[in-house]
Amino acid sequence: MTRAKYSNIFYGYLFLLPYLILFCAFILLPLIYGLGLSLFQWEVLSNAPPRFIGLGNYREALGETYFWKALGATLRFVAMIVPSVVFGALLIALALNALPEKSGGFFKAAIFAPTIISISVAGILWRWFFSAEFGLFNAWLAPLGVKVPWITENRWAMKSVVLMTVWWTLGGPMVVLLAGLKQIPEQYYEAASIDGAGAMRRFFHITLPLLKPVLLFVIVMNIIGSFQVFGQTFMITRGGPELSTRVLVQYIYETAFASYRLGYGSAMSWLLFIVIAVFSILQFRLVRERE
Amino acid sequence: MFCIRKLTTFISLILLILFISLLANCGKSTGIKPSRKVVIRFWNGFTGPDGRTILRLVKRFNRENPDVQVLMQRMDWGVYYNKLFVAGLGGRAPEVFIVHASSMERFIQAQVARPVDDLVRGANGIDESDFAENIWQAVEKDGRHYALPLDVHPIGMYYNKKLFREAGIVDEKGNPKPPTNREEFLDALTKITKDIDGDGKNDQWGYVFTWYRTNMYTFLLQWGGRIFTPDYQKCVLDSAENVEAVRFFTDLIHKKKVIPPPENFDSWIGFRQGKVGIAFEGIYMLEDLKRQKDLDYGAAPLPLLGKVPAAWADSHTICFKKDLSGEHLDAAWRFAKYLSDNSLDWADGGQIPARKSLMESERFKGMTAQWEFAKMIPYIRYIPRVPFALEFLGEFDTAAERGLRGNVSAETALSEAAANVNKIIKRQNEEQKRSKP
Numbered sequence: 001m002t003r004a005k006y007s008n009i010f011y012g013y014l015f016l017l018p019y020l021i022l023f024c025a026f027i028l029l030p031l032i033y034g035l036g037l038s039l040f041q042w043e044v045l046s047n048a049p050p051r052f053i054g055l056g057n058y059r060e061a062l063g064e065t066y067f068w069k070a071l072g073a074t075l076r077f078v079a080m081i082v083p084s085v086v087f088g089a090l091l092i093a094l095a096l097n098a099l100p101e102k103s104g105g106f107f108k109a110a111i112f113a114p115t116i117i118s119i120s121v122a123g124i125l126w127r128w129f130f131s132a133e134f135g136l137f138n139a140w141l142a143p144l145g146v147k148v149p150w151i152t153e154n155r156w157a158m159k160s161v162v163l164m165t166v167w168w169t170l171g172g173p174m175v176v177l178l179a180g181l182k183q184i185p186e187q188y189y190e191a192a193s194i195d196g197a198g199a200m201r202r203f204f205h206i207t208l209p210l211l212k213p214v215l216l217f218v219i220v221m222n223i224i225g226s227f228q229v230f231g232q233t234f235m236i237t238r239g240g241p242e243l244s245t246r247v248l249v250q251y252i253y254e255t256a257f258a259s260y261r262l263g264y265g266s267a268m269s270w271l272l273f274i275v276i277a278v279f280s281i282l283q284f285r286l287v288r289e290r291e
Numbered sequence: 292m293f294c295i296r297k298l299t300t301f302i303s304l305i306l307l308i309l310f311i312s313l314l315a316n317c318g319k320s321t322g323i324k325p326s327r328k329v330v331i332r333f334w335n336g337f338t339g340p341d342g343r344t345i346l347r348l349v350k351r352f353n354r355e356n357p358d359v360q361v362l363m364q365r366m367d368w369g370v371y372y373n374k375l376f377v378a379g380l381g382g383r384a385p386e387v388f389i390v391h392a393s394s395m396e397r398f399i400q401a402q403v404a405r406p407v408d409d410l411v412r413g414a415n416g417i418d419e420s421d422f423a424e425n426i427w428q429a430v431e432k433d434g435r436h437y438a439l440p441l442d443v444h445p446i447g448m449y450y451n452k453k454l455f456r457e458a459g460i461v462d463e464k465g466n467p468k469p470p471t472n473r474e475e476f477l478d479a480l481t482k483i484t485k486d487i488d489g490d491g492k493n494d495q496w497g498y499v500f501t502w503y504r505t506n507m508y509t510f511l512l513q514w515g516g517r518i519f520t521p522d523y524q525k526c527v528l529d530s531a532e533n534v535e536a537v538r539f540f541t542d543l544i545h546k547k548k549v550i551p552p553p554e555n556f557d558s559w560i561g562f563r564q565g566k567v568g569i570a571f572e573g574i575y576m577l578e579d580l581k582r583q584k585d586l587d588y589g590a591a592p593l594p595l596l597g598k599v600p601a602a603w604a605d606s607h608t609i610c611f612k613k614d615l616s617g618e619h620l621d622a623a624w625r626f627a628k629y630l631s632d633n634s635l636d637w638a639d640g641g642q643i644p645a646r647k648s649l650m651e652s653e654r655f656k657g658m659t660a661q662w663e664f665a666k667m668i669p670y671i672r673y674i675p676r677v678p679f680a681l682e683f684l685g686e687f688d689t690a691a692e693r694g695l696r697g698n699v700s701a702e703t704a705l706s707e708a709a710a711n712v713n714k715i716i717k718r719q720n721e722e723q724k725r726s727k728p
Contacts, residue, residue, distance in 0.1 A: 044380060045397055045678055046719075048726035131557040133499075134564055145490055152554055154698070240555070242693050257373045258681035259715075260397075 038267035044260035057267030067268060069243060070251040071275070073158065077233075077247060078226045080162045086219055088166055089173035094207075096174075097181040108178070112171035119168075123235020126164045127151070130236065151237050154244040161232050161245055168232070169225075173218045180214030181207070220283050227276045248272050328360040329622040332385035334375060335607075336368035340578040344640040352629050359622040361387075379403030384612045386623045390438060392429040392606040393674040399437050400678045404610040406435040410624045417631060421646045429673050430608050438608035439627050440645035441634055444574045445604035445671045446505045447664035448594065452587040454495070454568045458482035469591040470569075476594045480549040483568035493548065498569040499561055500540075500553035500695060504684065505603040506571050507691040508674065510536045513597030518675050518687075524720075526683075526712035528690060529705040536597065537694040537701035545697045553695045574664045577641035590660035592667045604671035606645060643668070679715050686711050 038057055042050035061067045092111060096104045114122065129136045130150035138147055150160040188206050197205065208215075230249040233239060239246030248268065256265030337345045342365050349363050364385070366374060372394065378384050380401060390398055398404045411417050419427065422440060430438040448469055455467035460479055462468045470476040480497035487495050500506055511518070516532035519525065527533075544550045551558070562570040563579065565586055571593060580588055593602050609627045611620070630637070634644040635654055643665045644650055656662050677683055690708030694701045 043722055044376070045400060046722040046726055048722055051725070127557060128560065131560060132554060133494075133496075133551050133558065134561040134566065135557070142488070142490075147492065149552070152552055238555075240692060241696060242698065243689060254685065258685065259679070260376075 034266040034269055037263055038270050040263045042261070042263040044262060050263070053263075057264045058271065060264065061268050061271055066243075066251060067248075067271075070246050070248040071272075073233075073243075073245055074227060074229065074247040074249075074272075076158055077162065077229050077245075078223060080159065081165055081226050081229075082219065082222050084162060084166050085170055085173055085222055086215070088170050089177050089218065090215070092170070093174050093177035093181055094203075096178055108175070111174055114168050115171035117168070119231035119235060122164070122168055123232065127236050130160055130164075152241060154241055157237050157241055157245045161236055164236060165229070165232050173222065176218055177211070177214060180211050184210045216283070216287050220280065220287075223279055223283070224276055227272065227279070328358060329618050331359060331361045331387055331619070331622050331626055333361050333363045333387045333626070334366070334371070334385040335363070335389035336366055336371040337389075338365050338367050339575075341575070341637075341640050341642075344637055348630060348633060348636060351633075352626055356622075356625065356629075359626065361626055376401070376403070379613075382614075386612050386615060386619055387627060388610050388612075389441070389607050390610050392426075392438075392440070392608055393676075393680060395430060395437060395608065396432075396676045396678045396680060398610065399432050403613060404437045405613050405615060406437055407439055407611065408436050410611075410620075411436065411439070413624075415624070415628065417628065417646075421648050423645065423647055423650075423668055425668070425671060425673075426606055426645045429606055429676075432676075438610045439631055441607045441609055441630060442637060442642040442645055443604055443606045443668065443671065444642055445602045445664055445667050446502075446509060446571050446573050446593070447602065447660075447667060448569060448591045449562065449572055449576070449580065449660075450569050450589050450591065451562070451565060451567065452589050453565065454483050455479070458568070467589060469589060470594040471592075472594055473596050476569075476596055477549075479568060480543065484549045493551070494566065496549075496551050496561065496567050498550055498571075499558040499567050500550065501556060501559045501562075501570050501572050503553060503555055503691040503695065504688050505573065507537070507540075507695070508672075508687070509571065509593065509601055509603045510540065510596065512601035512672050513595065513599055514539075515598050519677070523675070523677055524716065526709045526716065528687070528709040528712065529702065533705055534701045537691075537705065539596075540695060541697045541701060544695060553692070555692070573641075574643060574661060575641045577660050590663045592663060600667075600670040601672050602667045602670060604667075604673060606673075607642075679719060682715050683712055686715075 039052060039054055040050040041053045041056065092107075096108055099107070132138055132147065132149050132152045135150070137150060141148060149156050151157045184207065188210075189202055192202050192206055228249055229247050230253065233245045233247050234250055234253075237245045239250050249272070252265050252268045252272070255261050255268065333349065335345065345365075346363065349361050353359070353361055375384065375388055375390075376397070379398065380403070384403055390404070395404075411419055417439075423443070426440045426443050427436065430436050430440055450467065450469045452467040455461065455469070456465075458479070460468055460482060468475075470479050476498075483495065483497035484493050485495050486493050511533045514532045514536035516530055516536060517527055520527060540550065544552060551561075558567070559570065559572060559576070559579075561567045562572075563583055563586060577590075580586060593600075609630060611623055611627070615623055631646065634642075634646065635649050635652065638644045638649070638655065638661055639658060641661070643661050644655070649655060650665055650668075655665075674680065674684065686708040690704045693699055693704035
């Protein structure tokens with residue numbers, strides 16, 4: 001190898017170094033520490049020293065109704081949010097792509113705007129929107145004689161959280177998909193039009209196949225992110241009504257920081273990690289096979 | 292491409308920066324102080340309007356005490372307790388910090404807070420008998436007091452005077468007459484609850500459940516129920532009295548339909564919008580109402596709906612770091628005493644001072660709502676003092692919610708919660724046993 005090449009490699013690592021340090025200090029080390037912690041019975045309130053109990057915490061989690069209920073709530077959220085966000089982002093990206101640059105810019109900014117609002121602000125706002133007796137949405141619906149129990153009925157609450165999350169997170173995927181759309185060379189569409197392909201055929205035979213890598217990236221990132229849902233449910237429903245929207249991350253948080261059971265909380269975190277890892281591996285497998 | 296010389300300059304620059312920042316840190320840790328002031332860190336969760344009040348007090352104290360510098364840090368209560376507790380366990384608690392009486396137990400058990408008896412009885416002390424007995428008791432364990440109670444904040448009755456007048460619930464002089472017992476309460480519910488816009492559904496309500504926890508805890512106690520056996524070894528949340536209390540309200544919600552389906556805190560908006568006749572809320576909500584000029588509201592003690600008077604309450608208490616000594620202890624105590632002595636300023640924002648002499652002052656009598664709510668002090672009740680308070684409250688909140696929403700029976704909701712709490716007690720006991728070899 002030439003000296004230039006060595007120096008390139010060196011600079012590659014050099015520029016990665018700041019992130020690598022942060023990654024190790026704040027992600028990798030806590031991860032490993034958490035794995036160790038999950039094998040101990042460690043209750044902060046107790047005067048007894050932490051005790052090694054092997055897989056005891058994992059066994060307790062798998063045998064506990066609260067754990068399964070929280071995992072179920074998380075899965076329900078993921079199953080609803082991922083298609084909604086991806087579909088919605090795709091539709092809007094297509095629409096924006098068709099618009100001229102100037103007017104498109106306004107809508108792009110408008111749709112992206114909620115993403116930059118912090119979850120606490122958005123959460124407080126939407127909790128009021130959703131209030132059944134005194135909220136904004138039901139005030140709008142009142143003339144129609146409809147009163148939706150947005151967050152007061154078990155069967156509605158998660159859907160309402162999903163609705164809010166779509167509003168809140170749509171911007172990111174939309175921008176990514178829009179960038180993907182812009183990369184598709186115009187000539188393909190021209191050629192297809194000349195060959196007599198309609199809008200539908202152009203979409204399914206040019207746009208979709210060429211957008212696939214970007215689309216898959218968006219889907220995978222969205223699923224991973226959605227499994228870690230916490231802010232929305234914590235702010236809007238606090239996990240209610242009747243714990244129907246208490247997702248796993250919230251339960252982990254409560255276990256570790258309200259019950260002060262660090263070992264048990266770590267064990268559940270690792271179970272969540274395994275679930276996410278399994279989903280991610282499956283997805284990457286799927287992508288590779290198709291390619 | 293970069294050349295080696297540039298690289299060397301680059302790396303030495305980075306090293307230089309690191310070196311300088313290291314030096315700067317050394318300076319801090321070796322104790323070079325900017326001035327000779329005693330610095331007292333003061334943490335609390337007063338992030339609402341109460342934050343402005345406490346800030347004023349802190350600034351005043353700093354002005355009047357040039358030798359002390361109180362540095363206040365405010366965080367949201369939820370975040371606050373986690374941070375405080377972890378800091379405390381690591382021996383890095385602030386010199387002075389606020390803890391709710393209901394959260395006291397775990398701070399005592401984890402040995403984060405320091406007993407205050409020597410300070411209270413010391414030269415610059417406070418007469419113990421000046422504290423209302425039950426408030427002073429709320430910070431006591433095994434004969435020692437672990438904090439200086441700053442205030443007490445019970446829930447009480449806020450009522451909408453306009454709706455009361457419209458419903459004709461007035462005394463001889465035509466003034467709105469808030470209910471004092473069950474009959475009057477039910478009468479007010481039926482008279483005020485109605486369908487205003489004519490869509491066949493009620494949209495004005497006599498009473499709403501705001502915070503399940505405070506409201507239901509009050510009702511269970513009013514019905515004569517208990518939460519734990521006296522030795523705290525068994526949770527009896529599913530006792531007959533408690534079931535009866537929950538049933539009384541589920542009937543009003545689901546059968547008689549004079550109380551709307553509960554929405555927890557959000558229903559408070561309904562009271563502020565003038566669509567609700569009565570809400571049982573904390574005295575700390577007063578600031579919210581004061582700023583709302585178009586709402587004609589009154590404040591009164593809670594009506595007696597069950598058999599025994601009771602009202603949920605909690606207190607902000609001032610705690611001290613475990614290992615304080617010397618000038619730090621002296622400064623911390625002076626600051627805490629200053630807050631206590633001036634707690635009428637604090638009370639003005641929607642609190643009741645913990646000290647009787649202040650409660651009996653003319654100035655306090657001028658604070659209408661606080662004065663009304665203070666009448667309940669003899670029968671205020673704190674949340675049971677268990678070290679696993681947060682876990683217990685999680686179960687309690689869920690039980691109250693499930694019971695009121697009526698998807699399961701009152702018995703099921705309460706007995707499932709009791710079973711879960713008993714599991715927690717068992718786990719705690721095993722831990723305790725393990726810690727005593």
